Amino acid sequence: MENNSVPKKRPFSLQLDLSKFEPATEEEKRQQDVMSKSTTFFRDGMRRLLKNPLAVASLIVLLLVIATIVIAPMIVPYGYEEILSVNGRRDKGAKNLTPFEYSTAEKKYIAQGNSRFPHIFGTDEQCRDYFIRVVYGARVSLFVGFFASIIVLIIGMLIGSISGYVGGRVDLIIMRIVDIIYSLPDMLMVILLSVVLKEVLTFKTGSVLASLGTNMISMFIVFGALYWVGMCRLIRGQILSIRENDYVLAAKSIGAGSARIIRKHILPNCLSVIIISTALQIPSAIFTESYLSFIGLGVSAPMPSLGSLANAARQGLQSYPYKLIFPAAAICLIVLSLNLLGDGMRDAFDPKLRR
Amino acid sequence: MTNLLDVEHLKQYFPIRTGFAKTTPLKAVDDISFSIRHGETLGLVGESGCGKTTVGRSVLRLYEPTDGKVYFEGTEITRSNIKSMRRQMQMVFQDPYSSLNPRMTVEDIIGEPLDVHRMYSNSKERREKILNLMELVGLNAEHATRYAHEFSGGQRQRIGIARALAVNPKFIVCDEPVSALDVSIQAQVINMFEELQDKLGVAYLFIAHDLLVVRHISNRIAVMYLGHMVELADSDELMDHPIHPYTESLLSAVPIPDPETARHKQRIVLEGDVPSPLNMPTGCPFRTRCRYATAKCAEEMPDFTDRGNGHFVACHVK
Numbered sequence: 321m322e323n324n325s326v327p328k329k330r331p332f333s334l335q336l337d338l339s340k341f342e343p344a345t346e347e348e349k350r351q352q353d354v355m356s357k358s359t360t361f362f363r364d365g366m367r368r369l370l371k372n373p374l375a376v377a378s379l380i381v382l383l384l385v386i387a388t389i390v391i392a393p394m395i396v397p398y399g400y401e402e403i404l405s406v407n408g409r410r411d412k413g414a415k416n417l418t419p420f421e422y423s424t425a426e427k428k429y430i431a432q433g434n435s436r437f438p439h440i441f442g443t444d445e446q447c448r449d450y451f452i453r454v455v456y457g458a459r460v461s462l463f464v465g466f467f468a469s470i471i472v473l474i475i476g477m478l479i480g481s482i483s484g485y486v487g488g489r490v491d492l493i494i495m496r497i498v499d500i501i502y503s504l505p506d507m508l509m510v511i512l513l514s515v516v517l518k519e520v521l522t523f524k525t526g527s528v529l530a531s532l533g534t535n536m537i538s539m540f541i542v543f544g545a546l547y548w549v550g551m552c553r554l555i556r557g558q559i560l561s562i563r564e565n566d567y568v569l570a571a572k573s574i575g576a577g578s579a580r581i582i583r584k585h586i587l588p589n590c591l592s593v594i595i596i597s598t599a600l601q602i603p604s605a606i607f608t609e610s611y612l613s614f615i616g617l618g619v620s621a622p623m624p625s626l627g628s629l630a631n632a633a634r635q636g637l638q639s640y641p642y643k644l645i646f647p648a649a650a651i652c653l654i655v656l657s658l659n660l661l662g663d664g665m666r667d668a669f670d671p672k673l674r675r
Numbered sequence: 676m677t678n679l680l681d682v683e684h685l686k687q688y689f690p691i692r693t694g695f696a697k698t699t700p701l702k703a704v705d706d707i708s709f710s711i712r713h714g715e716t717l718g719l720v721g722e723s724g725c726g727k728t729t730v731g732r733s734v735l736r737l738y739e740p741t742d743g744k745v746y747f748e749g750t751e752i753t754r755s756n757i758k759s760m761r762r763q764m765q766m767v768f769q770d771p772y773s774s775l776n777p778r779m780t781v782e783d784i785i786g787e788p789l790d791v792h793r794m795y796s797n798s799k800e801r802r803e804k805i806l807n808l809m810e811l812v813g814l815n816a817e818h819a820t821r822y823a824h825e826f827s828g829g830q831r832q833r834i835g836i837a838r839a840l841a842v843n844p845k846f847i848v849c850d851e852p853v854s855a856l857d858v859s860i861q862a863q864v865i866n867m868f869e870e871l872q873d874k875l876g877v878a879y880l881f882i883a884h885d886l887l888v889v890r891h892i893s894n895r896i897a898v899m900y901l902g903h904m905v906e907l908a909d910s911d912e913l914m915d916h917p918i919h920p921y922t923e924s925l926l927s928a929v930p931i932p933d934p935e936t937a938r939h940k941q942r943i944v945l946e947g948d949v950p951s952p953l954n955m956p957t958g959c960p961f962r963t964r965c966r967y968a969t970a971k972c973a974e975e976m977p978d979f980t981d982r983g984n985g986h987f988v989a990c991h992v993k
């Protein structure tokens with residue numbers, strides 16, 4: 321190819337008669353340029369979320385629940401393990417009170433012109449204020465749910481992104497391990513692990529871990545060991561599919577390195593899926609926590625949790641049914657609204673549902 | 676004066692698992708050689724799946740080629756100098772949807788090459804460069820802060836072109852840049868490619884499966900079949916005097932505007948399917964569908980030879 325002169329091009333062969341067209345006026349051009357108001361991805365998603373009545377209702381319920389569990393302990397003058405007393409003397413009559421009922425000693429105390437905070441949910445058989453116990457139970461449940469999900473997220477994200485990005489043999493081995501954990505009957509494993517860990521774990525008294533309680537720690541370990549697999553699979557799948565997009569190739573052709581590609585292209589595009597599935601993980605962790613506490617493997621007494629409260633309420637079920645209803649209703653309310661909110665978030669933020 | 680780009684015996688095989696612990700090479704591109712001159716457009720046509728995209732990506736080292744060499748202005752492209760070469764060679768992608776990151780604004784998409792190669796000293800200069808590029812491809816400056824999903828296919832393709840132009844490349848691989856667009860938009864975008872070439876002197880490897888599009892923009896045209904190049908010539912020469920039987924059949928399918936000529940034209944309809952690239956025919960890759968095929972075609976691969984005036988053909992008979 322020694323001839324370097326560039327040959328002539330052919331005239332355009334599409335049959336368009338340009339004389340039939342007239343140039344657009346400035347006005348028409350401007351109309352073309354007017355686009356809908358620019359929205360960021362986040363604002364756009366929030367707008368969709370706020371249009372979903374179920375999601376908004378759940379959001380409000382959740383905010384109310386959170387406000388209650390934050391504020392109530394400041395207002396209610398009873399502690400969750402405090403056995404009620406009047407004027408420094410143990411109030412033996414304040415046992416199994418119904419909601420808003422006062423014991424004889426309290427009535428006398430009020431008659432003397434003092435004021436006494438009402439027992440909104442009544443009291444339990446050990447003369448403790450039931451409302452504050454339910455509030456603390458909800459606190460514990462939400463705390464466990466939230467942190468268990470974060471643990472699951474961290475482990476799942478780390479292993480999942482290694483599996484997806486490195487690929488090859490590493491991916492193969494990780495995925496087989498995931499398959500094995502997936503195939504275990506999870507409730508059985510949870511129970512076995514909790515039983516074993518409860519016996520094995522001991523902490524120095526006074527340390528942070530000890531104050532959390534062995535049961536709580538073993539619960540986190542159980543979640544971390546068993547439930548990361550779902551998150552891991554999800555994130556691996558996300559990375560594999562995002563990697564196939566041309567914009568990753570485009571970044572490569574520009575000369576961008578792996579670090580930049582992961583940071584700028586892969587992570588931002590799987591972020592919404594990660595957040596949504598973490599949000600959906602919380603109610604399931606709460607549910608498992610309640611379940612474990614119900615069968616006596618959860619948080620240790622006297623720390624209440626919604627599950628252990630429900631369990632304790634079983635004994636007097638016929639005489640005091642409300643003792644089961646309050647914690648059970650709280651579990652339902654929290655789990656349901658978290659689930660609905662998670663669903664709403666998925667509908668609002670999942671990029672696959674729109675184009 | 677050397678050529679801008681010389682591709683010599685480029686091969687790209689993909690290992691495909693065909694059984695347990697067994698892989699067969701898929702010969703997506705098999706022994707292709709061509710050159711591109713400064714400021715020239717080389718059209719690359721062929722049925723879908725014949726390896727056009729793979730040629731473009733291997734030339735740009737987005738895939739590590741199995742074999743063969745690529746020279747850019749006389750310098751061989753290797754793993755070590757590829758990073759600096761990326762400032763010279765760019766790509767425009769086929770799919771205007773998946774080629775733009777939905778989480779980035781237009782400004783950041785066009786600015787990414789500038790960021791990667793640190794081509795500005797302050798953010799004002801960066802912004803200026805981006806706005807210049809946007810103007811160059813006919814985008815409104817007000818659109819800089821918008822996200823890609825807010826644009827139509829044609830506008831998205833313009834964003835992709837602006838991104839490719841950001842590093843001032845001398846060579847751009849355009850991988851079917853208009854085939855995902857409406858016909859009316861196609862003409863606009865193609866005209867823009869031509870204008871940009873006139874202004875900037877950039878050379879294109881312009882891939883398309885449509886001869887009509889390619890003949891309009893190309894100085895020379897290359898025809899591919901099953902990972903092989905079967906014919907390469909000046910576009911007029913190729914259009915008027917095709918030699919290879921496959922090019923002949925492609926051209927016979929192109930609509931002719933003049934009804935008088937069209938009436939006398941004979942349409943060659945190819946029989947059978949394209950063979951799988953995993954299971955290539957022996958000898959000439961086109962022989963299973965060629966009406967001129969002889970015994971020799973099944974035995975020997977035809978050489979890609981110059982038939983005069985830079986008209987290359989790979990065929991035993993014609």
Ligand SMILES: Nc1ncnc2c1ncn2[C@@H]1O[C@H](COP(=O)(O)OP(=O)(O)O)[C@@H](O)[C@H]1O
Pocket residue numbers: 689701703721722723724725726727728729730952
């Ligand atoms: N990354 C890859 N891995 C395996 N096979 C591939 C890959 N890319 C392309 N191929 C195969 O190579 C052949 C050519 O593909 P491609 O270059 O995309 O064709 P075209 O762009 O001409 O339609 C096809 O058979 C395709 O399946």
Ligand code: SF4
Pocket residue numbers: 919920921959960961962963965966967968969972977989990991992993
């Ligand atoms: S070499 Fe033979 S089979 Fe191949 S195109 Fe020519 S005539 Fe047809």
Ligand SMILES: [Mg+2]
Pocket residue numbers: 724727728769850851
């Ligand atoms: Mg292609």
